[in-house]
Amino acid sequence: MKGLTIFLGCLIPNRYPGIEMATRLCLAKLDIDFVDLEGASCCPAPGVFRSFDEPTWLAVAARNIVLSEALQRDMLTICNGCFASLADANQILKSEPQLREKTNEHLAKLGKEFKGNVEVRHIIEYLYKDVGTDNIRSHVEKPLDLRVAVHYGCHLLKPSRSRGLGAFERPEFFDELIECLGSKSVDYPDKMECCGAGGGVRSALKDDSLKMADHKLSRIKEANIDCIVNACPFCHMQLDAGQEEIKEKTGTDYNIPVLHYTQLLGLAMGFPAEMLGIDRNVTINKEFIEKIERILLSEEME
Amino acid sequence: MSYTSQDNAGISSGVKNACKDIFKCMQCGVCSGSCPSGRHTSLNIRKLVRKAARNSDVIREEELWMCTTCYNCQERCPRNIDIVDAVLGIRTLAAHEGIMHSEHRKVSELLLEHGHAVPIDEENRKKRVEIGLEELPETVHKYPEELEEIKKLLSSCGFDRLLGKKRKSELEEEVK
Numbered sequence: 001m002k003g004l005t006i007f008l009g010c011l012i013p014n015r016y017p018g019i020e021m022a023t024r025l026c027l028a029k030l031d032i033d034f035v036d037l038e039g040a041s042c043c044p045a046p047g048v049f050r051s052f053d054e055p056t057w058l059a060v061a062a063r064n065i066v067l068s069e070a071l072q073r074d075m076l077t078i079c080n081g082c083f084a085s086l087a088d089a090n091q092i093l094k095s096e097p098q099l100r101e102k103t104n105e106h107l108a109k110l111g112k113e114f115k116g117n118v119e120v121r122h123i124i125e126y127l128y129k130d131v132g133t134d135n136i137r138s139h140v141e142k143p144l145d146l147r148v149a150v151h152y153g154c155h156l157l158k159p160s161r162s163r164g165l166g167a168f169e170r171p172e173f174f175d176e177l178i179e180c181l182g183s184k185s186v187d188y189p190d191k192m193e194c195c196g197a198g199g200g201v202r203s204a205l206k207d208d209s210l211k212m213a214d215h216k217l218s219r220i221k222e223a224n225i226d227c228i229v230n231a232c233p234f235c236h237m238q239l240d241a242g243q244e245e246i247k248e249k250t251g252t253d254y255n256i257p258v259l260h261y262t263q264l265l266g267l268a269m270g271f272p273a274e275m276l277g278i279d280r281n282v283t284i285n286k287e288f289i290e291k292i293e294r295i296l297l298s299e300e301m302e
Numbered sequence: 303m304s305y306t307s308q309d310n311a312g313i314s315s316g317v318k319n320a321c322k323d324i325f326k327c328m329q330c331g332v333c334s335g336s337c338p339s340g341r342h343t344s345l346n347i348r349k350l351v352r353k354a355a356r357n358s359d360v361i362r363e364e365e366l367w368m369c370t371t372c373y374n375c376q377e378r379c380p381r382n383i384d385i386v387d388a389v390l391g392i393r394t395l396a397a398h399e400g401i402m403h404s405e406h407r408k409v410s411e412l413l414l415e416h417g418h419a420v421p422i423d424e425e426n427r428k429k430r431v432e433i434g435l436e437e438l439p440e441t442v443h444k445y446p447e448e449l450e451e452i453k454k455l456l457s458s459c460g461f462d463r464l465l466g467k468k469r470k471s472e473l474e475e476e477v478k
Contacts, residue, residue, distance in 0.1 A: 008439055014439070021434065039444075063452070106458045107455070196370055199370040208339070
């Protein structure tokens with residue numbers, strides 16, 4: 001099996017480093033062969049940069065992919081946005097010779113060339129397909145008796161013809177990854193709906209963006225859950241920092257804990273919450289942290 | 303730079319290709335009924351598609367930027383129109399006309415300067431160290447020569463000039 005490079009992107013290392021730590025700890029514990037992608041940049045973010053100029057978007061994405069090609073390793077993304085940009089760009093550059101040629105003209109000035117011999121993966125589909133829920137379950141040291149609202153996020157699944165992860169309307173693989181940790185994935189209305197951050201909406205039209213987040217959070221709140229678990233730091237930021245912004249705007253205080261899947265997995269593997277950055281969100285729910293601490297302190301159950 | 307004009311031509315024909323699909327639209331409204339943004343904002347993606355097929359003024363529509371690119375409309379379109387791809391294509395035309403939100407321009411300038419759309423800040427340098435990571439991640443942040451590469455690449459693509467398009471008039475406004 002080909003080893004991996006981990007592609008950090010922007011938000012994980014620069015805003016939610018706990019997710020970076022959780023990723024490193026979990027991959028190591030699962031004995032997955034990974035190395036850093038030294039000198040990687042922004043993916044670049046699909047919302048703004050693909051909108052503004054596709055050749056630029058392709059060239060910057062291609063340079064990141066080339067770094068992984070040089071190491072002869074597939075790329076592992078931890079963010080739906082990075083996955084969208086890098087997987088789409090990889091596919092376009094592999095299948096459209098004219099665009100590849102033009103992109104390579106830019107890369108040639110850096111002494112680089114896109115060859116098209118690695119794959120771009122997302123940690124959620126990688127864990128599901130290549131590691132498997134049985135294997136993950138066998139690494140669980142602290143089964144997490146939690147009610148979880150799963151948020152897939154859009155670009156993990158769509159456009160579905162490029163992702164190839166099956167039905168996008170009612171997928172189940174992420175729910176299975178949650179449940180193999182001992183948690184319950186709770187269905188809620190509009191579960192598959194967008195968080196409202198993507199497409200450059202959060203950065204430029206904050207109020208509109210927060211209306212979407214507010215709607216999603218209100219549905220989740222009704223489901224009586226312990227936490228939200230996502231696959232993407234941008235959804236994470238929208239649902240976490242967004243709660244504080246909504247509180248300021250409307251007075252509604254949801255106070256729902258938000259975790260990236262790697263953080264939930266880290267907890268189940270027995271890593272302390274503070275090491276995983278779970279207490280470093282914008283929205284802090286003390287009861288949840290205490291509940292987690294009780295679970296982590298409990299006797300080993302297996 | 304010859305690349306700029308070639309790229310522009312490429313984008314125009316790319317948008318034409320995306321919009322060519324739009325003529326298949328029968329205005330059924332599955333797209334707008336599926337749109338999470340349309341539930342809360344003034345975006346009506348069905349109307350936007352209609353306008354895109356008829357009027358190049360569509361590049362000035364404020365609603366163009368309310369799409370979160372969730373792809374629901376594209377996935378569910380019974381005529382298989384690549385609606386989000388068309389939105390992105392029209393946005394490109396708009397950006398090349400200098401029509402861009404100042405926040406998006408700022409994000410782009412951050413990419414030009416730091417190689418990250420969201421660069422590290424003091425608070426997160428500290429946070430990284432406190433949880434046991436290195437102060438700087440293994441990205442362009444840690445490798446200045448790699449950042450130079452990104453700058454060279456963005457310049458080769460003409461991205462800096464794209465951002466420069468309206469900057470002067472905006473600066474003048476700021477001074478006022």
